[in-house]
Amino acid sequence: AQSVAQPEDQVNVAEGNPLTVKCTYSVSGNPYLFWYVQYPNRGLQFLLKYITGDNLVKGSYGFEAEFNKSQTSFHLKKPSALVSDSALYFCAVRLNTGGFKTIFGAGTRLFVKA
Amino acid sequence: DAGVIQSPRHEVTEMGQEVTLRCKPISGHDYLFWYRQTMMRGLELLIYFNNNVPIDDSGMPEDRFSAKMPNASFSTLKIQPSEPRDSAVYFCASTHDRNRNSPLHFGNGTRLTVT
Numbered sequence: 001a002q003s004v005a006q007p008e009d010q011v012n013v014a015e016g017n018p019l020t021v022k023c024t025y026s027v028s029g030n031p032y033l034f035w036y037v038q039y040p041n042r043g044l045q046f047l048l049k050y051i052t053g054d055n056l057v058k059g060s061y062g063f064e065a066e067f068n069k070s071q072t073s074f075h076l077k078k079p080s081a082l083v084s085d086s087a088l089y090f091c092a093v094r095l096n097t098g099g100f101k102t103i104f105g106a107g108t109r110l111f112v113k114a
Numbered sequence: 115d116a117g118v119i120q121s122p123r124h125e126v127t128e129m130g131q132e133v134t135l136r137c138k139p140i141s142g143h144d145y146l147f148w149y150r151q152t153m154m155r156g157l158e159l160l161i162y163f164n165n166n167v168p169i170d171d172s173g174m175p176e177d178r179f180s181a182k183m184p185n186a187s188f189s190t191l192k193i194q195p196s197e198p199r200d201s202a203v204y205f206c207a208s209t210h211d212r213n214r215n216s217p218l219h220f221g222n223g224t225r226l227t228v229t
Contacts, residue, residue, distance in 0.1 A: 036220075041222070042222055042223075044205070044220045099170060100169075
């Protein structure tokens with residue numbers, strides 16, 4: 001069964017510092033990987049997705065993600081955090097065969113302190 | 115592009131009542147998903163449709179839950195009878211099938227409170 005793990009419930013970082021939100025996955029096959037962000041009282045918004053061949057993926061709002069096949073990880077990064085980045089972040093996985101079933105991690109709350 | 119539209123935004127009902135949540139996907143999208151979000155269980159996939167046909171309903175918690183998609187522009191999620199443990203935020207999302215890494219587009223959700 002496919003699963004996604006976000007080991008940290010919360011990440012705290014000071015504004016201007018780099019941030020990392022961790023994600024590991026367990027699937028039988030090669031998955032498609034995504035990051036989404038959720039602001040209060042809103043639906044999830046797409047940030048970026050893994051594209052085969054690019055271990056470092058760039059997305060919206062200065063975010064990027066590093067794919068590591070051997071560690072089955074897809075960590076979200078940003079070189080310099082902003083207070084406005086404070087939100088709930090979700091990693092998601094979809095198998096590259098069969099249906100479009102998309103499974104989400106539990107989410108990581110990011111707090112960026114001024 | 116109006117995005118995925120869900121209604122109502124908030125629903126408060128009493129235990130035992132029927133609840134119907136509605137979703138209008140983005141025009142041209144072939145896939146529609148229903149998710150439930152709670153603090154305890156996170157974001158759970160309930161069911162998803164492709165071209166109006168249910169593909170995977172393994173996440174539907176029990177027979178009290180049912181979902182339909184009578185046409186490409188409308189879907190409903192019904193709970194009958196509702197129970198307090200159904201209280202959650204229910205999200206609808208849609209995407210197209212032009213490539214397998216197409217991201218989901220979410221609505222703003224329906225916050226359901228069952229008292």
